[in-house]
Amino acid sequence: MVNxxxxxxxxxxxxxxxxxxxxxxxxxxxxxxxxxxEVSFTTGDGVEIKGWFIPADSNNVIISNxxxxxxxxxxxxxxxxxxFAGGFEVNFLPRYKALHDAGYNILAxxxxxxxxxxxxxxxxxxxxxxxxxxxxxxxxxxxxxxxxADIALSSMCMGANATINAMEHKPDAFEDIKCLxxxxxxxxxxxxxxxxxxxxxxxxxALEAFEPIYNDITGxxxxxxxxxxxxxxxxxxxxxxxxxxxxNSRWTDVQEMHDLTPIEDKxxxxxxxxxxxxxxxxxxxxxxxxxxxxxxxHMK
Numbered sequence: 001m002v003n004x005x006x007x008x009x010x011x012x013x014x015x016x017x018x019x020x021x022x023x024x025x026x027x028x029x030x031x032x033x034x035x036x037x038e039v040s041f042t043t044g045d046g047v048e049i050k051g052w053f054i055p056a057d058s059n060n061v062i063i064s065n066x067x068x069x070x071x072x073x074x075x076x077x078x079x080x081x082x083x084f085a086g087g088f089e090v091n092f093l094p095r096y097k098a099l100h101d102a103g104y105n106i107l108a109x110x111x112x113x114x115x116x117x118x119x120x121x122x123x124x125x126x127x128x129x130x131x132x133x134x135x136x137x138x139x140x141x142x143x144x145x146x147x148x149a150d151i152a153l154s155s156m157c158m159g160a161n162a163t164i165n166a167m168e169h170k171p172d173a174f175e176d177i178k179c180l181x182x183x184x185x186x187x188x189x190x191x192x193x194x195x196x197x198x199x200x201x202x203x204x205x206a207l208e209a210f211e212p213i214y215n216d217i218t219g220x221x222x223x224x225x226x227x228x229x230x231x232x233x234x235x236x237x238x239x240x241x242x243x244x245x246x247x248n249s250r251w252t253d254v255q256e257m258h259d260l261t262p263i264e265d266k267x268x269x270x271x272x273x274x275x276x277x278x279x280x281x282x283x284x285x286x287x288x289x290x291x292x293x294x295x296x297x298h299m300k
Contacts, residue, residue: 002209006201013195014214018124020069025115026076026089029054032097041141043112043133050116051109051138053145054100060299061105061149063138064092065159067184067281068125071115072108077278085278091285095154098288104295105149109138111159124218127188127225128161135159135166136173150299152178154291156281160185161225167233179237179265179298181291184246184280187253188225194248231257237265239294243280244270267294 002010029036029052037053051072066072075090076082096106110117111134113125120130135155142149155163160182167174189207196206211222238261242254251270258268269290271280284291 002201002205006199006206007209007213009199009201010196010206010210011213013192014210014217017068017127018214018218020113020125022114023069023071023082024076024079025071025073026079027073027091027093028052029093029096032093034097034100039107039141041109041137043137045120045130045133047112047120047133048118049109049112049134049137051107054096054106054108056100056103056105058103058105059146059149060103060295061107061142061146061151062099062154062295063142063151064096064106064108064154065111065131065134065138065156065162066092066114067157067159068111068114068127070281071110073115075278075281086276088278090278090281094285095288095291098284098292099295102292102296103300107138107142109134111162122218125158126218126220128158128165128227129220129224131158131162132165132169135163136170139173139177150178151176152180152295152299154181154183156183157186161227164227164230164234167235168230171233171235174236177236179239179294180234181239181241181284181294182257183241183284184243184249184277185227185240185254185257186225186249187228188222190250190253191248192222194250198247228253228256228260231260232262234261235263237263237298238267239291240266240268241280241283242268242270243274243277244272245275246277246280247275248277
């Protein structure tokens with residue numbers, strides 16, 4: 001049985017997942033010599049979503065979302081008070097620049113309760129459970145701008161889970177999506193177990209104690225975040241990426257997601273040499289070649 005101090009730690013974990021801090025949009029595409037528009041669109045449940053549209057001279061559009069507590073820019077983890085994930089910056093702009101230089105338009109947006117987007121009911125972040133509505137709204141927005149657009153998705157962590165949930169809720173919305181880059185999707189139970197272990201709490205006891213705390217805040221259960229079985233619904237080419245030794249996840253979860261995906265056109269890349277999940281979020285900003293080649297192979 002967990003003690004009072006451990007219960008407090010688990011409560012802070014539940015609050016951090018469901019009520020994340022809004023972190024600053026520290027950079028814009030202009031810092032990388034890219035023109036852009038500030039845009040907005042609305043989800044089916046009425047949440048206003050803010051984003052950037054970075055235009056290029058083509059009909060090819062990459063829609064990009066993010067992890068929590070990041071935003072469309074990334075995560076200013078180098079700033080005071082935000083050093084809890086390693087103390088370094090996660091910057092998506094070099095990734096956008098590489099895609100833009102390769103001829104892709106980009107829509108990058110803030111998920112609900114992040115960046116400059118609005119809040120849903122109770123100001124709760126569903127870590128993908130509710131955010132599937134942003135995924136659908138972003139696709140609809142791009143199509144409203146250009147009815148002939150070829151669309152691909154770059155979805156990350158919470159945003160990756162949101163994308164897989166969207167495929168379950170409305171599979172026909174993805175019939176003409178060209179491909180998916182699926183960065184660090186996660187199984188909720190694994191995250192709780194791994195973080196509990198780092199707190200010195202027995203994972204099984206932590207799960208039992210965490211469940212009612214989390215349910216009281218969100219109305220959700222840990223099992224609501226078991227994304228793995230939903231990969232049977234993925235029917236577009238998918239490129240998985242995961243930090244192999246991720247201290248907050250397990251590479252075997254992502255391997256299982258890959259293996260359950262019922263399409264032959266799929267691949268998986270593991271980042272080696274670090275336990276830091278947030279290092280993985282920078283991988284394609286630092287090493288864009290394989291990402292660009294994936295999109296080129298499916299959109300050009």
